[in-house]
Amino acid sequence: MTRRAVVVGAGIAGLAAALQLHRIGWEPVVIERAPARRSSGYVVAFFGRGYDAAERMGILPALCERHVGAARPQ
Structure with a gap:
């Protein structure tokens, strides 16, 4: 059975958490309220x-x- 985790926020902390969860076998789902990524980057x-x-x-x-x-x- 795959474990799933909800990560709130696609900022640097959220994406780092999602990456680490993925590496240990979890299926992270990242939720972000912004409609799109910034065009100029972060x-x-x-x-x-x-x-x-x-x-x-x-x-x-x-x-x-x-x-x-x-x-x-x-």
């Missing part, structure tokens, strides 16, 4: 704990490829 502060979390999630390389002026840890 700005995410990418340093400290956020950088560490992206590294643990295995998405750091993909984020760095898509980020203009990506900060690298010192």
